[in-house]
Amino acid sequence: MEQKTLIVSCVEYYSFLKNIPANKVFLSFRQASILTMLLESNTNFPEMDLDFYAGMIDGVISIESDAEENEYLHYKERISLVSQVASMLEKKHHLDAVEACAMYYESHTAEMVSEDSTGYYQKMAEEIFAMVEAE
Secondary structure, three states: OOHHHHHHHHHHHHHHHHOOOHHHHHHHHHHOOHHHHHHHHHHHOOOOOHHHHHHHHHHHHOOOOOOOOOOOOOHHHHHHHHHHHHHHHHHHHOOOHHHHHHHHHOOHHHHHHHOHHHOHHHOOHHHHHHHHHHO
16 A cells, blocks of 8 residues: 555544544654554555554554544545545655645644534545645
8 A cells, every 4th residue: 555545544544443533643643653653564564454554553552442422434535535635745845655644634624624524525635735735
């Protein structure tokens, strides 16, 4: 799996599993060096799926319980959208995958896209990209 796709997929899927906004998941992954672990694991185990990575992350973070409710159901839509936006950022600003994901997830726009209730996950990638660029 391509690095950017792996990062975005793991962030959005974990957001769904734990009922936490994706932008906060990304920041947590970055602070706990989980992004590096994911990329290294992908090199060693390229055939693994998102459940493998979610289990690996849980092992590192040692979260005791899963969310009882889930307000982040549209993670699949966000994986596609955010991957496209990160690719645009990567290309325009000559960033690597981690830097492009950081630029996106650290934006106010990412906070809005992370919340299902805003409906931003339904917007076109170009519109989200323009919003990030305008910040």
